[in-house]
Amino acid sequence: MTILEEPIKEVLTIKNYIGGEWVESKSDRILDVINPANQKVLAKVPVSTREEIDEAVEAAKEAFPMWRNTTPVARVRYLFRLRELMEEQFEELSRIQTMEHGKTIDESRGETRRGIEMVETATGITSLMQGYLLEDIAVGIDEFAYRQPLGVFGIIGPFNFPFMVPLWFIPFALACGNCVVVKPSSEDPISQMKIAELAEEVGIPPGVWNVVNGGRDVVTGMLEHPDIEGICFVGSTRVGRDVIYKKCGETGKRCIAQCGAKNFLLVMPDANLDRTIRSCMTSFYGNTGQRCLSGANLVIVGEGLNEHEFNAFYDKVVNAFVKSASQIRVGYGLDETVQMGPLRDVEKKKRLVKTIQKGIDEGAKLLLDGRNIKLVGDLPQDAFLNPSVFTEVTPDMYIGKEELFGPIACIMRAKNLEEAIDMIHSNPYGNATSIFTQNGKWARQFIHEVKAGNVGINIGIVAPMSFFPFAGMKDSFYGVLHGQRESIDFFTDRKVVIQRWF
Amino acid sequence: MEITTASGVISYIGKVEENSAKLYENLAQKYPEDGETFLSLAKENRRNKKSIEYAYYGVISDKLEACFCFENLDTDNYSIKTELPEEINYPDALKKLIDLEEKIQRFLLDAAKQLKSLVPDVSFIFERVGKKRAKRVTTLKSLLDKAAK
Numbered sequence: 001m002t003i004l005e006e007p008i009k010e011v012l013t014i015k016n017y018i019g020g021e022w023v024e025s026k027s028d029r030i031l032d033v034i035n036p037a038n039q040k041v042l043a044k045v046p047v048s049t050r051e052e053i054d055e056a057v058e059a060a061k062e063a064f065p066m067w068r069n070t071t072p073v074a075r076v077r078y079l080f081r082l083r084e085l086m087e088e089q090f091e092e093l094s095r096i097q098t099m100e101h102g103k104t105i106d107e108s109r110g111e112t113r114r115g116i117e118m119v120e121t122a123t124g125i126t127s128l129m130q131g132y133l134l135e136d137i138a139v140g141i142d143e144f145a146y147r148q149p150l151g152v153f154g155i156i157g158p159f160n161f162p163f164m165v166p167l168w169f170i171p172f173a174l175a176c177g178n179c180v181v182v183k184p185s186s187e188d189p190i191s192q193m194k195i196a197e198l199a200e201e202v203g204i205p206p207g208v209w210n211v212v213n214g215g216r217d218v219v220t221g222m223l224e225h226p227d228i229e230g231i232c233f234v235g236s237t238r239v240g241r242d243v244i245y246k247k248c249g250e251t252g253k254r255c256i257a258q259c260g261a262k263n264f265l266l267v268m269p270d271a272n273l274d275r276t277i278r279s280c281m282t283s284f285y286g287n288t289g290q291r292c293l294s295g296a297n298l299v300i301v302g303e304g305l306n307e308h309e310f311n312a313f314y315d316k317v318v319n320a321f322v323k324s325a326s327q328i329r330v331g332y333g334l335d336e337t338v339q340m341g342p343l344r345d346v347e348k349k350k351r352l353v354k355t356i357q358k359g360i361d362e363g364a365k366l367l368l369d370g371r372n373i374k375l376v377g378d379l380p381q382d383a384f385l386n387p388s389v390f391t392e393v394t395p396d397m398y399i400g401k402e403e404l405f406g407p408i409a410c411i412m413r414a415k416n417l418e419e420a421i422d423m424i425h426s427n428p429y430g431n432a433t434s435i436f437t438q439n440g441k442w443a444r445q446f447i448h449e450v451k452a453g454n455v456g457i458n459i460g461i462v463a464p465m466s467f468f469p470f471a472g473m474k475d476s477f478y479g480v481l482h483g484q485r486e487s488i489d490f491f492t493d494r495k496v497v498i499q500r501w502f
Numbered sequence: 503m504e505i506t507t508a509s510g511v512i513s514y515i516g517k518v519e520e521n522s523a524k525l526y527e528n529l530a531q532k533y534p535e536d537g538e539t540f541l542s543l544a545k546e547n548r549r550n551k552k553s554i555e556y557a558y559y560g561v562i563s564d565k566l567e568a569c570f571c572f573e574n575l576d577t578d579n580y581s582i583k584t585e586l587p588e589e590i591n592y593p594d595a596l597k598k599l600i601d602l603e604e605k606i607q608r609f610l611l612d613a614a615k616q617l618k619s620l621v622p623d624v625s626f627i628f629e630r631v632g633k634k635r636a637k638r639v640t641t642l643k644s645l646l647d648k649a650a651k
Binding site: 324 | 568
């Protein structure tokens with residue numbers, strides 16, 4: 001099997017895109033963007049200054065009156081063209097994600113497809129943004145409600161989905177008539193640079209779509225800027241809750257903060273084991289465990305079984321899980337035989353190595369040790385971990401409670417469904433959860449009772465499509481309205497008109 | 503070569519279809535009396551390749567278990583060879599082609615089976631393209647009958 005050709009051949013210089021111009025940052029702080037699989041430098045990205053974010057907001061503010069008066073039909077035409085270009089460059093865009101993030105090529109293509117789907121859904125704005133009207137609320141008087149755009153929005157992207165996540169928001173914001181300033185993750189900013197190049201190519205007017213690279217200063221600049229109407233953030237709970245949501249509250253901004261997760265997957269005694277295990281491999285180890293929808297805790301449930309039967313069932317699931325996890329081929333994502341890539345960077349690996357030791361110290365049993373690195377191909381091991389599996393984990397242990405964001409599975413046991421649901425509820429997060437069963441009654445009970453935003457029945461990754469909201473509860477989400485389709489409410493204000501003609 | 507991922511199988515079968523198309527185009531030049539038939543088979547190869555790629559690129563998503571599609575799917579077990587020995591005579595060439603089509607069919611149907619629960623849209627197209635192979639085999643057999651007379 002060959003390794004797919006790399007689309008990035010030389011070290012790129014990432015610039016900011018402000019007011020329709022590609023401008024070099026004045027900052028003297030420049031970071032390397034490193035391919036985590038081979039540790040080669042792909043690009044240089046600036047840590048932009050407060051002044052540069054101010055310039056971008058100013059450009060967006062200036063563009064807003066013209067853009068909001070561009071008809072929805074015309075706005076959507078830009079998105080149709082953007083979609084076409086994304087399709088044309090589908091493969092290049094996908095390979096860039098693998099290079100800058102580390103995920104496998106199947107995962108990158110999946111991310112590209114999902115990003116394009118956001119643009120597709122937003123092109124339906126002429127229907128989605130419609131208001132409503134009631135004739136004769138009183139004799140000769142009509143009332144109607146419609147939506148209007150608000151102005152400038154800030155979009156803060158995470159490192160784990162460098163292409164797709166900002167697209168949960170940008171196409172909807174633009175289709176509604178708003179302007180955006182995007183801050184990609186400085187760990188992997190190339191995808192957003194490429195998308196902005198496409199936006200420029202399709203002729204989206206200057207100032208409507210801006211990109212400013214950087215870190216804390218850029219985020220603070222967005223949060224404190226009086227001309228930013230709202231912030232869309234995807235990242236950790238610590239930042240989402242304690243910084244973004246809090247500051248948006250203080251400054252009166254709208255806020256979508258999609259945060260951390262600790263997702264429980266339940267395996268019931270009647271589950272189709274072969275298919276469940278394959279789903280679990282994708283869930284726990286896909287994207288190298290670096291996603292807010294990843295499986296974290298696998299709960300084997302003994303509902304209806306006596307102790308002997310439960311032990312046998314537990315062993316069967318654990319053995320199948322460990323066997324599959326141990327066979328996962330780890331390496332460079334552009335190698336088509338590889339099933340799991342590296343972590344995004346060396347620091348993340350160091351943190352997870354410590355986490356594994358912590359799990360051992362807490363008394364969990366490490367059945368599969370991902371610190372023993374085995375790779376496909378001759379690669380530096382710096383950012384790689386192989387899959388790990390812990391058993392005898394309890395919900396109060398650090399590894400059972402906290403978001404680990406890596407390829408570490410924690411296996412637990414619950415004597416029945418009720419106990420399993422209680423375990424889920426004892427955790428502060430509420431992003432996603434799944435049950436594997438063929439029993440409709442158990443599934444129905446699970447859907448009804450569980451406090452999590454995204455619920456799966458025999459689904460490993462409960463990723464809502466673009467035409468549904470990306471939900472989240474408890475410490476996994478801060479705000480009122482969610483991303484994707486629901487963001488149309490977020491990006492517009494209601495105006496109600498009552499009219500009578502004398 | 504062991505295939506483990508959806509990307510791997512798409513690349514592999516894409517190459518098989520493309521190389522088969524080239525093979526039939528060469529045969530069309532070499533045996534112009536059956537050229538039209540060979541060219542239509544080549545055209546179908548390229549259509550198959552496109553259909554498979556459309557299906558994969560159209561549905562690929564993180565919801566699907568694309569990296570964990572296959573267990574024990576090894577191309578070495580099928581010995582699919584899309585070239586013919588230079589000195590081969592026409593009837594023997596046709597026999598080799600029939601064998602090739604049957605092997606490709608077997609590979610496609612085996613892969614479809616494993617893909618069925620995980621990436622069903624791609625499984626469906628593999629199955630369809632695989633089943634179409636039977637018709638190609640019939641066509642090649644009729645050419646062989648004609649050549650034998």
